[in-house]
Amino acid sequence: MIEVSGLVKQITDGYSHKCILDKLDFHLGEQQSVAIGGDSGSGKSTLLHILAALDNADKGVVKVAGLTLNSMSETQADQFRKKHLGIVFQQFNLIDCLSVWDNITFPARLNGLSIGTYHNDLLEQLGLSSHKHKLPVNLSGGEQQRVAIARALSHQPSLVLADEPTGNLDDNNSQNVSELLFGLCKKLGLTLVVVTHSPKVAAFADTRLLLQQGRLLNTPNQTSNFVSA
Ligand SMILES: Nc1ncnc2c1ncn2[C@@H]1O[C@H](COP(=O)(O)OP(=O)(O)OP(=O)(O)O)[C@@H](O)[C@H]1O
Numbered sequence: 001m002i003e004v005s006g007l008v009k010q011i012t013d014g015y016s017h018k019c020i021l022d023k024l025d026f027h028l029g030e031q032q033s034v035a036i037g038g039d040s041g042s043g044k045s046t047l048l049h050i051l052a053a054l055d056n057a058d059k060g061v062v063k064v065a066g067l068t069l070n071s072m073s074e075t076q077a078d079q080f081r082k083k084h085l086g087i088v089f090q091q092f093n094l095i096d097c098l099s100v101w102d103n104i105t106f107p108a109r110l111n112g113l114s115i116g117t118y119h120n121d122l123l124e125q126l127g128l129s130s131h132k133h134k135l136p137v138n139l140s141g142g143e144q145q146r147v148a149i150a151r152a153l154s155h156q157p158s159l160v161l162a163d164e165p166t167g168n169l170d171d172n173n174s175q176n177v178s179e180l181l182f183g184l185c186k187k188l189g190l191t192l193v194v195v196t197h198s199p200k201v202a203a204f205a206d207t208r209l210l211l212q213q214g215r216l217l218n219t220p221n222q223t224s225n226f227v228s229a
């Protein structure tokens with residue numbers, strides 16, 4: 001599902017280049033989950049943005065669902081995100097003026113998919129049935145993040161990306177949201193990449209990768225114990 005080889009990302013501060021991702025190589029199979037950890041500034045969000053075709057690699061090849069992201073036009077990248085990606089953010093990023101139901105069904109509608117049993121089942125499995133007609137402002141943080149998970153799964157994407165999905169939640173909600181995110185992706189057969197600082201969240205993943213100053217300290221086959229270096 002994900003093939004990354006020789007990925008390099010540099011930034012220029014006017015005078016010099018700084019390598020923020022340095023020759024990354026990893027593969028992740030379909031229906032697998034991986035947690036990516038590492039210190040602040042190690043390049044985790046940059047990597048996620050590149051996997052989402054929101055940013056470009058300077059060198060190397062990045063393939064997702066058989067598509068080479070490097071060579072995509074803006075329009076192709078938009079289409080790729082709309083069809084193949086579900087994204088969960090730390091700040092939930094729900095649409096304030098839409099109900100829970102309209103937030104959840106939005107990506108499916110964008111893709112011209114029918115709305116029905118699948119979406120009602122999502123709502124139920126995430127414990128949101130009684131909140132269906134509420135606005136996000138009337139929900140707790142944990143509830144809002146569960147809506148964001150349902151929205152990310154709404155159009156049955158091939159890949160779900162989550163950047164610190166539990167970063168704004170307390171311990172109980174963090175465990176609950178992680179269990180639902182990893183559990184639902186496994187059940188639906190989706191590939192999942194979660195950036196997290198939390199070893200407890202990372203423990204839900206099939207494999208764990210650690211980034212340090214833009215370099216991977218291990219491969220998915222040498223699963224790290226996620227103790228930050
Ligand atoms: N647009 C940019 N311009 C300049 N530097 C950038 C830019 N984006 C990221 N960086 C730098 O690249 C490095 C990696 O940033 P990134 O946001 O990927 O880290 P991170 O691992 O997600 O950190 P955190 O855990 O704090 O979210 C950092 O040193 C950051 O300052």
Ligand SMILES: [Mg+2]
Pocket residue numbers: 044045046
């Ligand atoms: Mg980050």
